[in-house]
Amino acid sequence: MRDTRRVRRVLVGLLIVALALIGLSYADGKSSLLHGIKAASASVFGGAEHAGSSVAGVFSSSNSSSSQVTKLQQEVVRLRAELSGANLSKTEYAQLHQLLLVAGAGGYRIVASRVIALGQGFQQTVTLDVGSADGVKVGQTVLNGQGLVGSVTAVAGSTCTVLLADDSSSVIGVAVAPGGQLGYVSGPGKTSGGGLMKLQMLNSTSVLKVGEQLVTWAAVHNKPYVPGVPVGTITKLLNRNGSLTAIAQVRPFVNYGALGIVGVVVSPPNHNPRFAVLPPLPHPGPTVTVTVPARKPGASASPSPSAGG
Amino acid sequence: MRKVLLAALAIAVALVAQLTVLNGLRLPGGGVPDLILVLVASIGMASGPVPGMLAGFLAGLCVDLAPPASQLVGQYALVFCLAGWAAGRLSFVAARSAVRAMIAMMVVVAAAEALAAAVGAVLEPAQVSLASIRQVLPSTVLYDVAITPFVLYLVIMASKLLAPAPEVLPASALLSPAARSGRRQHQPRLRRAAARTADGWVGGGPRSVLGGRPPARQTTRLRPADGVAGSASGLVHRPGLPASPVHLRLSTRRRRDGIIGGAALGTAGAAGLGSRSPARHPGLRARGRTFRPHHGELGGSASGQISRAYRSRPRESVPINFGAHRGDGSVGTTLARNGLVSAGGSATGSRTGGIPGAVPKVDFRVRAPATTRRQAATPRFRRKNSLLRPSAVAFSVVGGGVLEKSTFAAARRGGPTPRLRLGRRGSGMLGGSSRAGTSLRSGTARVRKEPRFGYGRKSWLSFLVQRRVGGRWLATRRAGRRSGSGSGSAMIRRRTGGAR
Numbered sequence: 001m002r003d004t005r006r007v008r009r010v011l012v013g014l015l016i017v018a019l020a021l022i023g024l025s026y027a028d029g030k031s032s033l034l035h036g037i038k039a040a041s042a043s044v045f046g047g048a049e050h051a052g053s054s055v056a057g058v059f060s061s062s063n064s065s066s067s068q069v070t071k072l073q074q075e076v077v078r079l080r081a082e083l084s085g086a087n088l089s090k091t092e093y094a095q096l097h098q099l100l101l102v103a104g105a106g107g108y109r110i111v112a113s114r115v116i117a118l119g120q121g122f123q124q125t126v127t128l129d130v131g132s133a134d135g136v137k138v139g140q141t142v143l144n145g146q147g148l149v150g151s152v153t154a155v156a157g158s159t160c161t162v163l164l165a166d167d168s169s170s171v172i173g174v175a176v177a178p179g180g181q182l183g184y185v186s187g188p189g190k191t192s193g194g195g196l197m198k199l200q201m202l203n204s205t206s207v208l209k210v211g212e213q214l215v216t217w218a219a220v221h222n223k224p225y226v227p228g229v230p231v232g233t234i235t236k237l238l239n240r241n242g243s244l245t246a247i248a249q250v251r252p253f254v255n256y257g258a259l260g261i262v263g264v265v266v267s268p269p270n271h272n273p274r275f276a277v278l279p280p281l282p283h284p285g286p287t288v289t290v291t292v293p294a295r296k297p298g299a300s301a302s303p304s305p306s307a308g309g
Numbered sequence: 310m311r312k313v314l315l316a317a318l319a320i321a322v323a324l325v326a327q328l329t330v331l332n333g334l335r336l337p338g339g340g341v342p343d344l345i346l347v348l349v350a351s352i353g354m355a356s357g358p359v360p361g362m363l364a365g366f367l368a369g370l371c372v373d374l375a376p377p378a379s380q381l382v383g384q385y386a387l388v389f390c391l392a393g394w395a396a397g398r399l400s401f402v403a404a405r406s407a408v409r410a411m412i413a414m415m416v417v418v419a420a421a422e423a424l425a426a427a428v429g430a431v432l433e434p435a436q437v438s439l440a441s442i443r444q445v446l447p448s449t450v451l452y453d454v455a456i457t458p459f460v461l462y463l464v465i466m467a468s469k470l471l472a473p474a475p476e477v478l479p480a481s482a483l484l485s486p487a488a489r490s491g492r493r494q495h496q497p498r499l500r501r502a503a504a505r506t507a508d509g510w511v512g513g514g515p516r517s518v519l520g521g522r523p524p525a526r527q528t529t530r531l532r533p534a535d536g537v538a539g540s541a542s543g544l545v546h547r548p549g550l551p552a553s554p555v556h557l558r559l560s561t562r563r564r565r566d567g568i569i570g571g572a573a574l575g576t577a578g579a580a581g582l583g584s585r586s587p588a589r590h591p592g593l594r595a596r597g598r599t600f601r602p603h604h605g606e607l608g609g610s611a612s613g614q615i616s617r618a619y620r621s622r623p624r625e626s627v628p629i630n631f632g633a634h635r636g637d638g639s640v641g642t643t644l645a646r647n648g649l650v651s652a653g654g655s656a657t658g659s660r661t662g663g664i665p666g667a668v669p670k671v672d673f674r675v676r677a678p679a680t681t682r683r684q685a686a687t688p689r690f691r692r693k694n695s696l697l698r699p700s701a702v703a704f705s706v707v708g709g710g711v712l713e714k715s716t717f718a719a720a721r722r723g724g725p726t727p728r729l730r731l732g733r734r735g736s737g738m739l740g741g742s743s744r745a746g747t748s749l750r751s752g753t754a755r756v757r758k759e760p761r762f763g764y765g766r767k768s769w770l771s772f773l774v775q776r777r778v779g780g781r782w783l784a785t786r787r788a789g790r791r792s793g794s795g796s797g798s799a800m801i802r803r804r805t806g807g808a809r
Contacts, residue, residue, distance in 0.1 A: 007358045007394075014366045014390045021373075021383025026432065034382055041374035045324070049376065052325035118332035119377040120343075120385070122429050122437040122445065127328070127377040159376050169435035190339055190441040257335045 039156060046116075046159030050129055053116035095261035098145025103263055106228050106273040108143070110263030111135060116159070122190055124167035126150075126259060131158040135266045139223055141216075144262040147230035147253030148172065148216055152264060160264070165231070166195055166256045172224075174199065174231050177213040177275050181206035185214065185231055185250055195257075197232060197250040208246045210234050213278050226265050228273035253279075312471050316352055316360070319464075320368045323348045328375055338448025342456045343422065345372060349389045350396040350417045351457075351464035354410060358397030365393030381432055388428060392421035403465070411458055418453045422446060 025034055096112060103110045111134045119125035130136050132155045142149040142162045150170065154161040165172055168189030175182055183201035199214065212234045216225040232250040240247060323344045331341050345368050353361020369389030373382045396417045403410035426446050429437035 010359050011362055011390070011394050014362055015387060018366065018369070018383040018387035018390060021370075021386065022381050022432065023383075025382040038374055038382070041371070042376045045328075045371070045375040048321065048325045049329050052329040056330050115333075117328035117375070117377045119379065120327065120332060120372050120375075121380070121425060122433075122441055123377065123379050124436075125377040125379045153379060154376070156376065161376050161379065163379060167436060168438055168441065169433075189436065189438055190445045257333075 038154070042154070042156035042159060042161075046127065046129075046131070046156050049117040049127055049159070053114070053129070092261050095145050099143070099261055099263050102143065102145055102147075102230075102277055103265075106226075106277040107269035107271070108226065108263070108265045109267035110143070111266050112261060112263050114261055115259045124164040124170075124187070124189065124256070125153070126162050126164060128160050128162060128262065128264065129158065130264060131156050131160050133157055134264075136160045136264050137266075141222075141224075141226045141229060141265045142262050143229050143265065144254060144259065146255070147232070148225065149254055149256075149259065149262050151224050162262075164256050165254070166197065166252060172231060173217045174214040175217040176201075176206070176208065176234075177215065177278060179206070180274075182217060183214075183245075195252065196235065197252055198238075199234065199248045199250045201245040201247075204245050206246060208234055208237055208248050210237060210248075213275075214250060215275055215278060222268040226268045228269065228275070228277050230278050312356070312360075312468060315467060315471060316364055317367075319348060319352075319467075320345065320364065320371065324368065324371050324375060327372075328377060332377075336448065336452065338445075338451070340445045340447070340449030340452055342452035343418075343449060344456065344460070345369075346389060346392060346421055346425075347414075347418055347453055347457050347460045348464065349393045350414050350421070351461045353393040353396030353398075353417075354400045354403050354414055354461060355465045355468040356397065357400055358394050361393030361395075361397035361400075362390045363393070365389035365391070380429065380436075384428055384432060385425065388421055388425040391424065392417055395420070410461065414457045414461055415454045418457060419450045422450050422453060 021034075092114070099110070099112060102108075111130050113128040113130040113134075115126045116129045117127035128136075128142070136152060136155050138152055138155055140152045142151060148165050150162045150164040150167075152160050153163045163170055164187070165185075166187040166189070168187050170187045172185045172187075173182065174185050181201060181203055183199050183203075183206070185197045185199050188195055188197055199208075201208065214231040214234070215227070216229040216231055217227055230253050232252040234248045235251045236249040238247040238249060327344045331344055334341050349361065349365040349368050352364045366386050366389065369386035370383070372378060372385040372389070373380060396414060399413040399417065402413050423446065426437065426442045430439065430442060
């Protein structure tokens, strides 16, 4: 079987259309035609992704244990209204709790949302279930309970697209925690190495130490990221010969492969929170000794309280 | 229409599942299966290139436009379109073997993933680096290959359920024996007998109805001498024969044409046979014999087939019935005078039963087998301006390999050149020598699908180019596309099990 003329014609036609689309979007990403198409498709596919993620959420949340849910439920019961989804799994409660703690510490005003779709191929992007109807705009910072997630790159009516901070095209201006030296962190993309970012300092005199923590540092008008959001911890110094400034490996606080509840910072803090949002440093303190009272033999076998609380 | 709707629905479901669930999986290696790509390739495999590429283009466009996408619009449309086309292009393998379909799918999917990575690396070097490609691509291909059998199975089953016509879906034939048998119903039953009487071919027996075996013709006296026209001379008269003069085609020196021993052309024709036929003729090669065209064996290519069996037999006088009408005997006369013994019989003699007084007796000094009762080579003469009918085409394909371009050309031309074309072995045409008589026994060699030595065999490249050694490719070439939707090529397609 050879290609008939019709097959060839259709193939060539489709390829030409595809190449034309590529060229169009490559030349001018802001062209009105493509913009309209993208907006329309975002509303359509966003709705589908809403439905799809909620269907998937039924399966994923069905195994949530209810032991800690009740306690967390009480903690976040006042915050539940902020989420459109009414039923949250146990992990989502924890994430929401952590997120609100971070938002409170930094003074960020956030819109809590859920990741409903993830990018295809090499794209490190996610879709959130909040959109322009919730006050989300392009360029706003997205964070979760651990730290910086990314920034909003496209907004539709009920969804928005977030470019993750670990995409290889994202560059984050950071400040190292105690001293406030400035540098920038570039995302690793989908490479091996556990998603470690790379930190490059701007000042040649700055000295880095393993374990120091990084927060975002706004450039101009809280763009591209609002200040004070935790980014990661320095894990390794990469002192290369010939490099002017210090280079280090940074392990991000956020696990970009397991995003759940995130918050879009719709209003930046009034003042720079500096390093207030950072988690406490894991310094070696005195070893805590837990003494368990000897159980009486006649006592009823009650489960010992978990140490999680 | 339902197929289109179902395909659209499947793509939409796959898109949502891919974006919401599959991309969120954290699998070892960093890659995730690309369900949409596999689905597109499966659609192409099940439905052909055009549906495949359309589905691929639209699905890719959806991937490009669906919200989390930040790549350039058209990137995945390009890649998936090519993937769907390639899978459809390879869809013929699905009709043959499921394993091959899987392998073809895997090749397509792996190539498409590599192409997607390459396009991304070219268009968006900031996001797609070589390191990330090296990290993600192998595991992605691996997961794609892992889900390929399931998706392909589902797609093929769905398309089979939705499409009652199995011709549309080459792959469905894989899974539905009913569909295959349904196709075979329309296959002409091939038999060794000559054409029907009204076919324009002389020599169809009166009882030669479709599907029946040709009766042994007791009335035929076939002279098994070398070069004797296995003439239809003994045949009884049948009513309804064409009254128009029968034109013989003498010595068409084409490949696998038998050459009657036209005196002038005999040697040259033999040389032509000897130089070309052993190299190309599958039947001859299959027997492991070389055709030896020298004097006395000019009775058509079939003579080489059995000559060994008769070479040891004692010589014997063989009477030949030369036709008494219309100077038919001149053929034989010429031949006899030249010592070339491949005499064409008389067509009209066969019709009328001959006139006994006009039957010369020729003593052939060449190797002559013992006179066993043999079945006649059924002569087929073409009437002038007779159109080829499908049945005739079929028979000639099966029996004699006369399905050549010249046949069709002559049919179109209206046969300006009266020629007697001698059949190959099995063709049962007139003038195959006595050896052509065995054609009725050896019969339908080319119906069989089992490859003989080298013929119709799959080469290792056949997987990709869908050509076999000889076989269909040869037959298609010979039948020509000019026959178009005629039954000739359709029959060949059906016979050879072509997918599309």
